[in-house]
Amino acid sequence: MDNLNMEALLLNETLQPLIQSLTSLEELFWVNPKKELFDSSIKKSPLGLDDVIEAEERLKRFAPYIATAFPETRPMKGIIESLLISIASMKEALEQQFNQKIHGDLLLKRDSNLPISGSIKARGGIYEVLKYAEELAIEHELLTIHKDYSIFDSQTFRDFFSQYTIAVGSTGNLGLSIGIIGTKLGFNVTVHMSSDAKQWKKDLLRKKGATVIEYESDYSKAVEEGRRQAEKDPSCHFVDDENSMDLFLGYAVAAFRLVKQLEELEVTVDEDHPLFVYLPCGVGGGPGGIAFGLKLLFQDHVHCFFAEPTHSPSMLLGLMTGLHDKISVQDIGIDNITAADGLAVGRPSGFVGKVMEPFLSGSYTVSDDQLYSLLKKLVDTEEIYLEPSALAGMIGPTMLFRDGTNYFKKNQLNKQMGSATHIVWGTGGSMVPKEVMTEYYQKGKEWI
Numbered sequence: 001m002d003n004l005n006m007e008a009l010l011l012n013e014t015l016q017p018l019i020q021s022l023t024s025l026e027e028l029f030w031v032n033p034k035k036e037l038f039d040s041s042i043k044k045s046p047l048g049l050d051d052v053i054e055a056e057e058r059l060k061r062f063a064p065y066i067a068t069a070f071p072e073t074r075p076m077k078g079i080i081e082s083l084l085i086s087i088a089s090m091k092e093a094l095e096q097q098f099n100q101k102i103h104g105d106l107l108l109k110r111d112s113n114l115p116i117s118g119s120i121k122a123r124g125g126i127y128e129v130l131k132y133a134e135e136l137a138i139e140h141e142l143l144t145i146h147k148d149y150s151i152f153d154s155q156t157f158r159d160f161f162s163q164y165t166i167a168v169g170s171t172g173n174l175g176l177s178i179g180i181i182g183t184k185l186g187f188n189v190t191v192h193m194s195s196d197a198k199q200w201k202k203d204l205l206r207k208k209g210a211t212v213i214e215y216e217s218d219y220s221k222a223v224e225e226g227r228r229q230a231e232k233d234p235s236c237h238f239v240d241d242e243n244s245m246d247l248f249l250g251y252a253v254a255a256f257r258l259v260k261q262l263e264e265l266e267v268t269v270d271e272d273h274p275l276f277v278y279l280p281c282g283v284g285g286g287p288g289g290i291a292f293g294l295k296l297l298f299q300d301h302v303h304c305f306f307a308e309p310t311h312s313p314s315m316l317l318g319l320m321t322g323l324h325d326k327i328s329v330q331d332i333g334i335d336n337i338t339a340a341d342g343l344a345v346g347r348p349s350g351f352v353g354k355v356m357e358p359f360l361s362g363s364y365t366v367s368d369d370q371l372y373s374l375l376k377k378l379v380d381t382e383e384i385y386l387e388p389s390a391l392a393g394m395i396g397p398t399m400l401f402r403d404g405t406n407y408f409k410k411n412q413l414n415k416q417m418g419s420a421t422h423i424v425w426g427t428g429g430s431m432v433p434k435e436v437m438t439e440y441y442q443k444g445k446e447w448i
């Protein structure tokens with residue numbers, strides 16, 4: 001961002017105090033002033049229900065292949081899905097620690113345990129690779145959509161895909177997803193990794209046969225380099241985390257599945273029973289896609305909040321300034337260095353920010369110390385292990401009741417809050433090696 005624009009921004013009276021509290025690295029709860037009612041926001045959207053249905057149908061076609069290639073998915077018949085569970089003990093512990101009542105029930109969506117790659121990226125990342133594989137196979141007359149897709153698990157298909165490369169830039173988990181599914185199908189996979197990517201993620205990818213290229217700089221640079229190198233090669237598909245509609249739609253399918261899970265838990269979502277969802281946000285595709293899917297299905301009865309580290313509040317900065325990908329946290333002097341490696345993104349997706357602007361309820365930031373402390377608390381109360389990024393959602397309900405009175409007033413939500421449901425999206429963690437997790441837990445101890 002150039003100096004002139006920066007000056008104009010800092011002179012803006014509404015924005016100035018907000019930017020100041022971001023740069024001071026204080027935790028902040030922000031209500032989105034541009035949120036609209038569903039009927040008007042959906043009119044502005046470039047994507048709709050049909051697009052998400054198409055993605056769900058494609059995942060169903062691939063289910064027989066997934067069940068064959070990844071035996072752990074057989075009990076779910078090749079559908080990659082996670083559980084939704086109640087975390088009442090954690091709720092009690094949060095209420096005690098923060099001396100703040102959380103009205104309604106607290107649930108955890110366990111994307112940390114998604115099969116194949118152990119994070120939310122097993123939704124969007126795998127979906128995009130499958131879509132690319134399907135396109136190639138149909139184009140070369142190896143497949144029609146009515147065939148049994150378990151034929152993807154054959155030497156013929158692997159030999160065919162070995163002529164193609166898939167590339168991606170990642171802080172870690174997206175690379176892991178693309179690498180695992182891509183190499184399984186027989187593709188060459190190149191993952192451009194940012195400096196914050198964890199060593200174990202790079203090691204695991206190399207073991208799977210992916211090429212890992214490491215960068216000294218952050219995520220945006222890794223994506224840019226990956227995109228540049230892929231452009232030169234016509235047999236290379238670049239999974240563009242900053243701009244991909246396929247990733248977004250792959251994530252959005254989660255909403256259909258959640259409707260069924262809520263029914264099974266006998267949770268009602270309607271005017272008298274609002275649903276609140278708290279989603280850790282990096283570049284925006286994962287939380288954006290899921291929130292978008294939920295808005296399509298629950299419309300004005302669902303309220304979605306993004307959560308980011310205080311050192312990487314890129315989506316929040318893009319939304320509050322309306323500049324989206326034209327501004328980075330580094331532009332306002334924030335370092336983008338955080339223990340939440342999955343959220344270490346300095347510049348948000350412009351595509352996601354613009355699509356989500358009228359749908360999103362708000363956004364907040366959380367410190368690394370808090371993430372570690374929540375990590376420990378979740379282990380102590382529920383014996384559930386998440387990676388630091390995945391805990392960003394956990395403080396959402398506390399912050400909402402403490403700092404969100406404006407939001408309740410604006411949306412006439414006071415009297416229904418006793419019958420609200422809160423879902424914290426637990427985005428990753430099951431693949432973290434035990435010794436790394438022990439270190440995280442120890443860090444949580446230091447901050448209590």
Ligand SMILES: *Cc1c(COP(=O)(O)O)cnc(C)c1O
Binds near residue numbers: 173342
């Ligand atoms: C990638 C990731 C997110 C956020 O998804 P984005 O699409 O980058 O916004 C959240 N949590 C974890 C664990 C992740 O790996």
